[in-house]
Amino acid sequence: MLHKAGLTLSDGTTLDDLINRDMNEVSLRVMNDKELYELEMERVFARTWLLLGHESEIPKPGDYVMRDMAEDNVIVSRARDGEVHVMLNVCPHRGMKVCTAEAGNAAAHRCIYHGWAFRSDGSFIGAPIEKEQMHGNKHSKDELGLKKARVHLYGGLIFATWSKDLSFEDYLGDAKFYLDQLFCRTDNGLEMLGPPQRFVLPCNWKIPGEQSGSDGFHTLTLHRSLMEGGIMGGTAESIYDTAPGMYGVDISVPQGHTLRCLEAAQTFKMFADISFEGKTTEERLNLLTPPGVTKDMIPQLFKNLSEAQVNQLATIPPQVGGMFPNILIAFIFAPRMDGGASGALSLHTYVPRGPDKVEFINFIFAEKDAPEDVKRDMLQNAIWSTGTSGTIEQDDADTWPQIMRNSRGHMSKTMTLKYQALHGHERPEGWVGGGDLYPGFTKDDTQWAWWSAYYDLMAEA
Amino acid sequence: MLHKAGLTLSDGTTLDDLINRDMNEVSLRVMNDKELYELEMERVFARTWLLLGHESEIPKPGDYVMRDMAEDNVIVSRARDGEVHVMLNVCPHRGMKVCTAEAGNAAAHRCIYHGWAFRSDGSFIGAPIEKEQMHGNKHSKDELGLKKARVHLYGGLIFATWSKDLSFEDYLGDAKFYLDQLFCRTDNGLEMLGPPQRFVLPCNWKIPGEQSGSDGFHTLTLHRSLMEGGIMGGTAESIYDTAPGMYGVDISVPQGHTLRCLEAAQTFKMFADISFEGKTTEERLNLLTPPGVTKDMIPQLFKNLSEAQVNQLATIPPQVGGMFPNILIAFIFAPRMDGGASGALSLHTYVPRGPDKVEFINFIFAEKDAPEDVKRDMLQNAIWSTGTSGTIEQDDADTWPQIMRNSRGHMSKTMTLKYQALHGHERPEGWVGGGDLYPGFTKDDTQWAWWSAYYDLMAEA
Amino acid sequence: MLHKAGLTLSDGTTLDDLINRDMNEVSLRVMNDKELYELEMERVFARTWLLLGHESEIPKPGDYVMRDMAEDNVIVSRARDGEVHVMLNVCPHRGMKVCTAEAGNAAAHRCIYHGWAFRSDGSFIGAPIEKEQMHGNKHSKDELGLKKARVHLYGGLIFATWSKDLSFEDYLGDAKFYLDQLFCRTDNGLEMLGPPQRFVLPCNWKIPGEQSGSDGFHTLTLHRSLMEGGIMGGTAESIYDTAPGMYGVDISVPQGHTLRCLEAAQTFKMFADISFEGKTTEERLNLLTPPGVTKDMIPQLFKNLSEAQVNQLATIPPQVGGMFPNILIAFIFAPRMDGGASGALSLHTYVPRGPDKVEFINFIFAEKDAPEDVKRDMLQNAIWSTGTSGTIEQDDADTWPQIMRNSRGHMSKTMTLKYQALHGHERPEGWVGGGDLYPGFTKDDTQWAWWSAYYDLMAEA
Amino acid sequence: MTVNYATAAIDKTSVMRGLVSTQRVPLGSEVYNRLLETLYDEAAALDERRFDDWVAYLEQDLVYTAPLRLTRNGPNKDRDVVRTMKHFDENYASILMRTGRLSKSAWAEDPPSRTRRFVTNVRIAQCDTAGEYEVVSYLYVERSRFDNPDNESITAERRDVWRRVDGAYKLAVREIIVDQSTLGMSNFAIFL
Amino acid sequence: MTVNYATAAIDKTSVMRGLVSTQRVPLGSEVYNRLLETLYDEAAALDERRFDDWVAYLEQDLVYTAPLRLTRNGPNKDRDVVRTMKHFDENYASILMRTGRLSKSAWAEDPPSRTRRFVTNVRIAQCDTAGEYEVVSYLYVERSRFDNPDNESITAERRDVWRRVDGAYKLAVREIIVDQSTLGMSNFAIFL
Amino acid sequence: MTVNYATAAIDKTSVMRGLVSTQRVPLGSEVYNRLLETLYDEAAALDERRFDDWVAYLEQDLVYTAPLRLTRNGPNKDRDVVRTMKHFDENYASILMRTGRLSKSAWAEDPPSRTRRFVTNVRIAQCDTAGEYEVVSYLYVERSRFDNPDNESITAERRDVWRRVDGAYKLAVREIIVDQSTLGMSNFAIFL
């Protein structure tokens, strides 16, 4: 158990100066401070679990993908033993990248600089000209393997951490009840449909980060075109009256994970005339299957989830949210006019690339057991809405750099981000899951929970 | 009244190490120091008055232009009440830009991120879904307006400051007597002919800044082509003998504003054969009207200026100079061969964009009452000489970045800028205006006055 | 004699934390630290001798080339008196570059900003309008010359330093015995064949720097294509068995200079069937003349070198190596199939351009007395192997930035570069030259010597 | 089946780039000139944000995609076009929804980018279907936003199929092969 | 009257870009080819700094301008060309003074920039006046100065009028529409 | 004799750039079109890394060079092409060794760069030798490596001599005149 040493920047600014927990305000300066950034690398990204990909990307022994844990480049590989390993892509000899491709299959990785070789589990094989013992005599061979991170698979998602003690269960906390409904609902789970979209934005990682704390309210204005498109309830004129998708139950856990659960029936006008009243869970699921799930897969839901979980999934499913520090979840209903399979399953990570740059990584999924045409539709839906060309997230990607630009101003950086429209925890009757619950209109509670988790980690020396 | 705490950089360097007031030398290091730059944002740009534009840019209620106070982006807008307001373009909610256009007309500015709306005077209207009170309950609505700067109009020029107490009069000081002759001489004053030219140079703001302290001497060599062009007295061969335009009266005030007053009759060879001896003020003005002023506007000069001011304008008018910290004044005589209206009226601001970048903003004016063809000529003259493609200022824009490049060297940054050719204050007989006066050959006095004003502000904690 | 104050970074890290002399490990962090970089500019580059060019570049009085001593831009010029002078290209007036061309001939350099003029030895001539004394009255003219560096010519190579006391002899130390064999072996010495190739790489200067400490081992793997090309002994398949070019005598001196001496006869398979046994020095030289030396120049070797030096040159000549801090020596045998003159003579300097950029400068030479066709071949050989398009150094230039990229990671930067395959000093019998000798397979001794020299300079306040 | 883009085995087409058909339409021929003219006119329509004019170039059965590029090495080094994942995956209807959006509240392009689409290296061949032409062009796009003095840019190869429809040419297929694995452009709110 | 570029009301022409005339000169036609050739030759003259050769392309009644671009939004979002203010505002005489200056002490180009003017997307139409042609081209200029490894660059659309004068084509009008509101280029000491 | 590139006296040819021959091959002529087509095909071969296809364009007596550029001022300001030193100094044999290397362990291009060679401003003239053509083109190359979102790029003028050999055109001479004194590109492991 670490002792609280707090945090003080070289100019005397403290964490409490930056994050005012009485007023629920955060100084804009946090978005543009090199010193704070270095501390985040140590106290946030080196201490928590990070999402790197999905095991369906590397099915065969030797398969690997190259990913990043913050600014640390790592190899995510499946070893001979079938286990997934995550190791630093830094040669213990002179720091060169041991692997130079973004993906591939290799029994061993040989560094191109001097030829040191490593197995797909990161262990050291040797240097060329064995008899000359060019790895030296100060370390035994088993000390010269690639630096390994701890790995945990959850619903096939590959998480890794540099932390020695944080268990994945403690990291998830009460969020598991809800996340299982998204990641662990079918027999064969999710499949990543291809390598992730990757692009870099000129802003600090916390600008998309704080939004990933379930900022529902921005949808009404920034994503106004969603309404104008007519998919969601309401029209361009009426959105501020009907406020489609703004009502539901928001959830947060102390770890900083958050979710928004929406009554799909309310969200989309196409269902407006269908009443879910008095219908069984099964009937509801058949009326409105979770995105990517086909009717014939519904029995799998009952098999893989608890009754309470299926029941929620059928009634007021989690749709969007985030996992601290830098994961966005978008498992959204997005009905198609042309009758194709609806919805999109996508996860993002916002990977720091310095104080003023972030890489947006967009992982797109389908249920592995879904038929190919459904997968094809899911892919198209996700590309249409999210990531590089996503008609929703284009607007986010253009907005965040403008906030970054503002954070440069001497006067501007003293301005604050405000989280003062708070609902406060309130348990809807009959609600089974844990965490702090905020039923009704989506407000600032979840985003503040994100900052609270940030505060807790940053305060620990 | 602030107490003098001085200034010490983290490596122990003091302001006196950087600015040697005994030797009149400034260390080149001042041009390339991140820490010093941050202090400048606080002690110079947040404390003094800054030029943002001209009210003729925003004649109607709701008209606005987007400008920058150092690195703080602001909205300069004319509100319903007809008053000009300057407010930080940072949304009090989450820091997004409330206004995304460089110019326009809007009754209200609605932030595209979550929809908070503000009036053209910066006051907060509200957030969408009024009943949900999404602006929270910790601040009343009148606390949630955009951060306002103090505004002062001088000759229609829009100045603003973050300072709470500095009066514009104290900022101008004795420079007013001279500046009136440029900005306040006609009944309807100046008009900005269009939006400013904007371009960015890779150098610290103080490199153009110290030059704006009336560096007359560089004209002979850096702007040699002016002489070669044959506009000014002398030729490429003779300029070092005749030194055209080097003789006059330089002026500085403790606030750091400086001006060069030149006997136009001496400056341009086309007037060489005309004697101003014994002529009345009116006769002189008719022989050589101030740039942009037509003969029929001459009576306005007498009406708007004091006799002493008109007299100077007719004899030895201020032509170039600067206002501290980052304004260059070029109200120059530039006779045309083709008989078109002569001269150019242009103001620049050098806006910091980080320690190693500056934005050059070129505002071009004409007298509002001048006929269209004169305005058209004035525009052409200004574009020909100044700014983006200006045949004079091209050379400055190419020189400054080379000084910046030098400031990076470990040995080079210990070299100094020298201001050691000093004339010293000397009042020409019959001179009416105030300030420190340096008659004769243009020397380093005014630029040193610029550095003295810089020193005074930087020394105040 | 400076006292050892050691070195401590602002976060408390000491030089010993970064360079572990017990374990022979260097933290990857040294490649990416702004603070450390500033100290290197002061303690390494401002204290040691730096290579700037060759006097054959500037044969006539007034000839000059523009070069850089770390980030300080300097003019290297031959004055009226025929002497070579090196002076800071920073105008003592306001810091502008006094010289704006990369090469030329000028009796005097007149600064384009205000016209101060300087002789080709850097002395101040004056400012325009002499009678106005625009250089002021605080410094006499002889105090206003360009800042001069100390200059030393060695084999025509132009070295300069800001150090007041370090003699060139002390800088060379025991390396002189070996370097003479490369730079001082013929009557008229070397000639630079043209201006250097220049290009910039996104990495810290020490990444190529530590390699220049005679990293022979990387050749086998990174430059594998050399073997595949079939020039050297062995083939793609057999290189790890035959390890061509890995055996010889490595040399280092405490100043950080290093060399690799290779028995050319062993290096190239084309000579495999020729025995050097029992042959005289002269016979050996005729069998395999040093690169760029023609048979009829062999007598010159005996004239210019000691017997011991010629003997080594004939038997096991120095071929590659480096001079601390940033010089790479490649005086290599590179036989041509088409019978053209073999080998290449090239020197590089790795000039710092900030913590994360380095300029690669490639100087290409021939023996001045060699016939034009030989010079032409030498040029082609050097361009083929080294520098911009060099088939050997392409791979280095692509590898270094990847190490740099790794140095950004929070976890990665704690990884270390290892120099733990050490042979230790051992004097081969009959060896004449001095320094520490490492006969046999090329190992890490020389590169560690490079780091030791770095440590010594950096530890001195 | 599991998509396994990591291993060499998959995605046989991943190396396919450039011109496929061999029935070359000569540079300078009438067909070539009209198609090149059309590409220039199309670029102008997009740069001038005349989206209705642009849509008029599109066929109803349009297939408009942008595969990913992946950095690979060794034997797979040239198999770097990944078509299992895309930056764009559009048809005529989805394009219409995009242009429709741009006429309303599409903040990503309001205020609009100032774009410039440089079209060069155009190579054309006949497809098997009469009246259809395979048109490969190089595209360099600079994009200026707000008062930012630094533009974003992207380069790509476009592998089109243009179809002759009563006197004019219409776009039936466009595959945009971008040249980056990680895009330096903040979003694809613009068409390529 | 006060110029009010801020409000929507003014500057009706502010949206005008690209080709105006509809009497298209077909790509590949003799006139098109000669004009394209001329644009290439002109670019070479400027890149090789043969200013006398360049001036020979200019008509005495030349109008050579570069309006500003302004970032605007909402209903005015496409009205972003501001002709009340310019980066260049030249005529034949002022151009001669500029080229004359470049032959003397024009430090901004001494030492000279190494420039490269890429001319693409050329579209041509006939003007109402016989023998005059509206020529729209895309221009990408890279500019290298001193030993700086980072170039400055600019993109623009050029809306020219070229006039047929005894067998050759001469430039009568050029409007350079740059693509930035705030220029990343340090100055316009070069011609566009 | 000592090479003295510093002084004005030397390197008479140092100002030579662009097209030399005056026997112009008109843009749009058959020869022009075939040569332009060839340049596009050549660029495609290089961008698609079909090195065998590319070598097939090369003549056995090929001279392939890239002189340095040097920043100079005053009277020598335009004499900035230095041919005493080069970035490339190749013949047919050395090019073959380079392409051969690229098929083996050439780490500088394994994994390969994603390149795009934009060829524009092509101007052609006849050489004195029948069947030989002087072809000057502008080249802009963008190069993307690994997952770097920032590309490296280079601009250059290529002064080629193409020779007509049984129906096709082959490259006999190429001089690449880069536009930088200090290159921003990390290496020339790619062909220009």
Ligand code: FES
């Ligand atoms: S750095 Fe990997 S083997 Fe040397």
Ligand code: FES
């Ligand atoms: S940031 Fe402006 S409304 Fe939220």
Ligand code: FES
């Ligand atoms: S800076 Fe050199 S003369 Fe003024």
Ligand SMILES: [Fe+3]
């Ligand atoms: Fe969003």
Ligand SMILES: [Fe+3]
């Ligand atoms: Fe000036």
Ligand SMILES: [Fe+3]
């Ligand atoms: Fe090497």
